[in-house]
Amino acid sequence: MPSRATKPRLALASVGVIGLTLIIAGCSGGTEPDDRAANMPKVDCAQFGQYGDLKGKTVSIYAGIVTPEDKAYTDSYKPFEECTGATIKYEGDKSFETQILVRAKAGNPPDLAIVPQPGLLRQLVGTGRVKEAPTEVAANVDKFWDKEWKTYGTVDGKFYGAPSGASIKSLVWYSPKEFKDNGYQVPKTLDELMQLTDKMATKGRKPWCAGIASGEATGWPITDWMEDMMLRLNGPESYDKWVSHQIAFNSPEAAAALDEAGKILKNPKYVNGGLGDVKSVATTTFQDAGLPILDGTCSLHRQASFYAANFPPGTKVAEDGDVFAFYLPGKDASAKPLLGGGEFNIAFSDRPEVKAFQTYLSTDTWANVKASVSQGWVSANKGLDVTKVSSPIDKLAADLLQDPQAVFRFDGSDRMPGAVGSNAFWKQATSWITGQSTQQTVDNIESAWPK
Numbered sequence: 001m002p003s004r005a006t007k008p009r010l011a012l013a014s015v016g017v018i019g020l021t022l023i024i025a026g027c028s029g030g031t032e033p034d035d036r037a038a039n040m041p042k043v044d045c046a047q048f049g050q051y052g053d054l055k056g057k058t059v060s061i062y063a064g065i066v067t068p069e070d071k072a073y074t075d076s077y078k079p080f081e082e083c084t085g086a087t088i089k090y091e092g093d094k095s096f097e098t099q100i101l102v103r104a105k106a107g108n109p110p111d112l113a114i115v116p117q118p119g120l121l122r123q124l125v126g127t128g129r130v131k132e133a134p135t136e137v138a139a140n141v142d143k144f145w146d147k148e149w150k151t152y153g154t155v156d157g158k159f160y161g162a163p164s165g166a167s168i169k170s171l172v173w174y175s176p177k178e179f180k181d182n183g184y185q186v187p188k189t190l191d192e193l194m195q196l197t198d199k200m201a202t203k204g205r206k207p208w209c210a211g212i213a214s215g216e217a218t219g220w221p222i223t224d225w226m227e228d229m230m231l232r233l234n235g236p237e238s239y240d241k242w243v244s245h246q247i248a249f250n251s252p253e254a255a256a257a258l259d260e261a262g263k264i265l266k267n268p269k270y271v272n273g274g275l276g277d278v279k280s281v282a283t284t285t286f287q288d289a290g291l292p293i294l295d296g297t298c299s300l301h302r303q304a305s306f307y308a309a310n311f312p313p314g315t316k317v318a319e320d321g322d323v324f325a326f327y328l329p330g331k332d333a334s335a336k337p338l339l340g341g342g343e344f345n346i347a348f349s350d351r352p353e354v355k356a357f358q359t360y361l362s363t364d365t366w367a368n369v370k371a372s373v374s375q376g377w378v379s380a381n382k383g384l385d386v387t388k389v390s391s392p393i394d395k396l397a398a399d400l401l402q403d404p405q406a407v408f409r410f411d412g413s414d415r416m417p418g419a420v421g422s423n424a425f426w427k428q429a430t431s432w433i434t435g436q437s438t439q440q441t442v443d444n445i446e447s448a449w450p451k
Contacts, residue, residue, distance in 0.1 A: 004090055009383050011244040024102045047365065051356035059357045062103075063114035064096030065165035072374040079369060080360050081153050086353055104129045112358060114164060115400035117414040118152040119421065124346065125155040131347045136160050139363035144381045152410055153344050161344035162362035165370075166380040168397040169224050169339040169411065171325040173290050176318075178299060186326045188333040192231060194263070197270055200299050206273035208264055209298035210281045211289030212430065217428035222433060223301060223413040224339065225265065228255035231337040232330045235347030236407050243412040249420070250442035258438050265433060273298030281433050293323050302328060305397040306342075318392040325393060327400060336406040337351060341414060342380065380408065417450050424448035 065073060070092045077088040091110065093099055097120060103109045104127040113123045124130050133141075133153070141150050141162050153161035172193075178184070184200075187193040200207035212221045215450035226375060231239045234253045241247040242254055262272050272280045274297025275289070287310045292298035294315065301307075305325070308317050316322045330337050345361045347354055360366050362385020371377065371388040378389055378398045386398045400406055424445045432441040 024378070030445065032268035034125045043083070043365065043369065045079075045080040048080065048360075051080070051360065052083045052352070053085060053351045054356060057085070057351075057353040058087045058089055060089045060091065060110040060113065060193065061112040061114065061357075062091045062093065062096065062100060062110035064093060064116065065371060066092035066094055069376075071212075072370065072377065075373040076366060076370040077357075079358060079365075080173070084356065085172040086357065088357065100124065101127070104348065111349045111351070111354045112347050112361075114343050114347055115161060115163070115346055116341070118410060119418065121153065121344055122155050122162055123347060125158075129348050130160050131350045132351075133159050133162060134359060136355075136359045137362045140359065144362075144364055144367075146382075146408060148344075148408060148410075149380060152342070153346075154417075161346040163356070163380060164343040164345050164361065165377050166342040166397075166401060167305050167340050167378075168400055169341065170228055170328040170337070170400075171303065171305060171307075171326050171396075173301040173303060173307060173323055174299060175293050175296070175322070176320060176324050177322075178296065179297055187329055190330050190331055193329055197264065197300070201269050205297065205299075206268075206270055207283075207299040208255055208270045209273045209275055209292045209301050210265055210271055211284030211286050212281055212433065213283055213285045217422070217426060218282070220413070220422075221289075221303070222265070222429035223262070223421075223425050224253075224304070224411065225261040226258050226429070227409075227412040228302070228328060228337075229260040229337050229411055230254060230412070231255055231339055231407075235258060236337065236409055239409055239412070243415050245354055245416075249446040249449060250439070255320050255438050255442050258432070259297045260361070262432075275427060279434050282430055285391065292322075302437050305378075305393055306376065308391070308393045325396065325398075334405075336400070336403055338400055338403075338408045340401075340408060341411045419450055420445060420448050 039287060070090060074090050080086065081088055100113055101123060104124055109129050114237055115124065138159050145163055149163045150159060153159055153163065167405065181187070184196060187196050197207050210221065212219050214220055230242060230253070233256060238247060238253055242249070257449065266278055266280055271278050272284065273296065275284050275293030290301035290303055290307055290310065293301060296312070311317060311323060318324055327336070345358060347358050367379045367384045368382040368388050371384060375390045375393065378401065379395050380401045382402060384398060386395055386402070389395045389398050402410065413425050416422070416425070426439045428444045432438065
């Protein structure tokens with residue numbers, strides 16, 4: 001079974017990181033010039049008094065986030081280090097998702113880990129090595145996140161992991177200039193999206209572009225399409241039951257969701273603009289799939305907020321830029337189903353310094369520091385000051401996460417058992433785009449569900 005590390009995540013696909021030295025009021029340490037100086041946070045060490053004097057203490061944290069994205073994380077830890085005296089030892093590893101299980105089972109885990117999927121979190125809890133989150137962390141999650149986020153870090157009624165970063169998948173990339181030149185309006189409903197698609201198709205080109213090739217993870221973009229449609233057509237309660245297998249994978253609701261995605265992805269009049277026919281979706285890499293928007297051979301591309309990293313250097317990603325994104329609408333304009341992903345901080349130690357650092361990572365203070373030193377990073381923390389978010393696409397994602405109308409649900413394949421979510425689902429989705437029927441596809445995935 002391929003590692004889910006091959007499936008892009010927010011932290012691994014960020015636009016890039018600008019290293020900053022934080023200005024810490026009341027703490028030692030200098031500053032250095034940076035073009036984001038206006039965003040550098042001033043942190044009052046008085047608010048770190050709750051953590052005590054941790055001089056001489058070291059806390060290790062392990063993640064799949066590597067150079068250069070890791071620098072924003074280590075920079076965001078500096079206020080804690082400077083104000084408490086603790087040392088944070090960060091280790092990034094591209095093989096994290098395999099090695100963290102090996103280390104946990106061998107009794108040699110880090111103090112903390114940044115886990116990118118609820119499914120992996122559950123596996124780690126199953127090793128018996130993960131500690132329940134401190135009451136202070138649970139209180140922060142109750143205060144700063146929608147209640148659904150807490151369930152993703154909960155296993156068998158016990159809470160283990162506070163959310164960290166988040167990504168939004170319910171987006172459609174487009175050319176603002178093309179929309180302006182042709183008088184196109186951003187659609188507010190799925191029906192309006194299909195009407196816009198038809199209008200674009202009458203101009204003699206295929207409006208949508210797509211690609212699902214991703215090495216061993218080929219097929220994963222279709223899982224996002226299906227999940228988005230499952231959430232929109234059937235609502236969050238049915239979506240949750242489907243993800244947890246209370247509703248079968250081959251239920252009529254699920255088949256209808258895949259068919260809804262197929263109205264675009266398998267329609268030769270709509271796909272694959274600038275790239276080929278419908279079958280070319282399977283051989284086009286997900287990284288390349290949205291690029292035809294820039295040369296005008298494609299108009300629409302459904303992909304997550306992290307896709308911004310794939311446009312060439314110099315591309316202006318903004319409402320008045322070369323490319324931007326709009327929210328993938330629901331059945332009506334009154335509700336905002338929102339599909340996304342995220343990361344969670346879990347602990348393998350309950351030493352006081354580990355609890356203290358884990359608590360810091362669950363605060364609005366850390367979220368705002370992290371946003372201030374990052375590009376391509378947002379959080380669903382309600383205490384996040386959106387003005388600290390660096391780019392227009394990240395601001396769009398943050399606004400959607402904080403929208404009171406939004407109903408967020410985590411990527412379904414990341415919550416399903418590995419045999420389904422990162423194996424059968426990917427493989428059968430690839431067979432579906434190359435000609436396999438919807439019913440055969442969902443039947444085959446259902447048969448892979450562990451008995």
